[in-house]
Every structure is written in structure tokens, then in C-alpha cells.
Amino acid sequence: MMVAGQRQRPVGQLLRGWRERRRLSQLELAILAEISTRHLSFVETGRAMPSRDMVLRLAEQLDVPLRERNQLLLAAGYAPIYPRTPLDSPALAPVRTAVRQVLAAHQPYPAVAVDRAWCVVEANASIGLFTAGVAAPLLAPPINALRLALHPAGMAARIVNLGEWRAHLLGRLRRQVAQSGDSELADLYDELRAYPCDQPEPEVEIPGAGEVVVPLRIRDDGRELAFFGTVLTIGTPRDVTVAELSVESFFPLDEATAVEVAATAEREWRVGSASAR
Numbered sequence: 001m002m003v004a005g006q007r008q009r010p011v012g013q014l015l016r017g018w019r020e021r022r023r024l025s026q027l028e029l030a031i032l033a034e035i036s037t038r039h040l041s042f043v044e045t046g047r048a049m050p051s052r053d054m055v056l057r058l059a060e061q062l063d064v065p066l067r068e069r070n071q072l073l074l075a076a077g078y079a080p081i082y083p084r085t086p087l088d089s090p091a092l093a094p095v096r097t098a099v100r101q102v103l104a105a106h107q108p109y110p111a112v113a114v115d116r117a118w119c120v121v122e123a124n125a126s127i128g129l130f131t132a133g134v135a136a137p138l139l140a141p142p143i144n145a146l147r148l149a150l151h152p153a154g155m156a157a158r159i160v161n162l163g164e165w166r167a168h169l170l171g172r173l174r175r176q177v178a179q180s181g182d183s184e185l186a187d188l189y190d191e192l193r194a195y196p197c198d199q200p201e202p203e204v205e206i207p208g209a210g211e212v213v214v215p216l217r218i219r220d221d222g223r224e225l226a227f228f229g230t231v232l233t234i235g236t237p238r239d240v241t242v243a244e245l246s247v248e249s250f251f252p253l254d255e256a257t258a259v260e261v262a263a264t265a266e267r268e269w270r271v272g273s274a275s276a277r
Contacts, residue, residue, distance in 0.1 A: 015062070018064055029062070070240070152196060155218070167203075
């Protein structure tokens with residue numbers, strides 16, 4: 001998957017690229033931004049230089065990610081306005097606290113927080129259900145959640161429906177690349193796509209009888225556990241780091257999985273309590 005570099009291109013070309021990625025005509029975007037089609041055309045061709053407010057207005061209507069909005073501003077000759085604060089900085093302490101509360105509250109089920117590139121920034125203790133038996137290099141920081149899931153030495157060896165789950169994850173990543181234009185994610189997609197898989201991968205996610213979600217079915221100590229996932233994001237981000245943070249939480253898909261996970265958590269709690277005495 002190839003994504004053209006954006007850093008050296010004029011702002012008009014970048015805006016036109018985002019408009020085409022969103023499959024909007026000049027007329028449609030002009031109506032949304034409440035400007036004339038003529039002015040938009042002049043901006044895209046470089047005959048007119050947009051103001052900072054115009055860049056931001058067009059970026060808002062095009063749903064451009066905050067990181068790329070900064071690039072648009074730079075290309076137009078303006079300073080970036082969206083901070084990119086390190087996650088471990090004091091300013092983001094409330095965000096870190098909230099994420100950790102969400103992860104802890106999700107016990108005994110697995111949950112993990114990831115950044116834009118799918119690198120793990122936080123995880124709860126139950127993520128061990130997924131990482132058992134994974135090769136040590138895949139668990140060395142920075143841990144990439146998608147690489148961990150699909151690498152032959154990672155979770156892939158234990159995923160019962162690998163073809164289906166792999167197609168689901170690759171589809172999500174492919175859409176993310178299309179939405180963001182991110183070349184780093186495009187490289188990750190190419191890497192993951194090259195991993196071997198001995199199961200058929202559906203081109204279209206068509207539900208089977210009684211299915212309402214794409215399940216993750218994983219082998220664990222001779223049993224099969226089934227989960228479905230949810231994604232949580234910060235609702236009102238004004239910082240690039242915060243905007244790119246998400247929490248992936250897994251819930252039991254059936255009663256048998258819920259019972260097994262609860263029993264495992266109870267056993268581990270008893271062992272931990274006995275060791276602490």
C-alpha cells in the first residue's frame with residue numbers, strides 16, 4: 001500500500017488530496033465550508049493563499065486528523081496550533097488516570113490502550129490471556145498490538161479463526177490508512193499483509209448464522225475463549241497525542257467464556273493473596 005508523501009507539497013495540493021480522499025466535489029466542499037467554488041478552486045491550484053482560518057475551516061469540513069491539520073498549516077506558512085504533548089507529561093496526567101481507570105474497571109477481561117501507530121501505552125493485567133506463549137521479542141517495548149496479534153510467533157498461533165480475525169484487523173488498518181494518509185501505517189499494513197496465514201481470508205465481512213460481531217476465538221489451555229471488541233476514544237481532543245489514543249476492550253461473547261475468565265481470575269487472586277501472606 002503506497003501513500004504519497006505530503007510534507008513538501010503546497011497547501012492547495014494537500015487540500016485537494018484530502019478532498020479527493022473524502023470523495024467530495026469542489027462544489028460539495030465549498031457548500032460545506034460556506035465559500036465560493038471559485039475561491040476553493042483558486043486555493044487548490046495555488047492562485048490564492050488561504051488564511052489560517054480558511055485552512056482550519058476546510059480541514060474541519062474534511063475531517064482531517066489533528067496531526068495532519070498541523071501539516072496543512074505549515075504548508076500554508078502558519079505555525080501549528082495543535083500541541084503534541086508527551087503522554088507521560090504532567091499536563092496529560094488526567095488523561096492517563098482516566099485511561100487507567102477504564103482499564104482497571106474492565107478486569108477480569110483484557111483491555112489495552114494504543115496510540116496512532118497501534119503501539120501499546122497501557123494494558124490491564126488480563127491482557128495476559130492474549131499474550132501467553134508470545135515470543136519475547138514481540139513483547140519488548142514498543143509493543144505493537146497488531147504485530148502482536150498477527151505475527152506467526154505472536155497470538156496468531158492460538159487464534160482459532162485467524163483468517164477471519166486477520167481480515168478484520170487488516171480491514172480496519174486499511175481504512176485507517178485511507179482516512180489519515182499516514183505512510184507509517186501504510187508500511188505497517190504492508191508488513192502485516194505479508195505474514196503467512198493458512199486460513200481463507202474473507203474479502204467482505206459477511207455474518208454467519210446468528211453472528212452480530214466479528215469474534216476473536218482463541219485457544220487457552222485446551223479451551224476455546226470467544227470475545228468481541230469495543231473501541232473507546234477521547235470525545236473532545238485538542239491535542240494530537242490525546243486525539244490518537246484509543247482503548248481496545250474485549251468482552252466475552254458467550255457465557256462459557258465469561259465463566260472461564262472469571263474462574264481464572266479467581267484462581268489467580270487466590271494465589272496472589274496466598275503469596276502476599
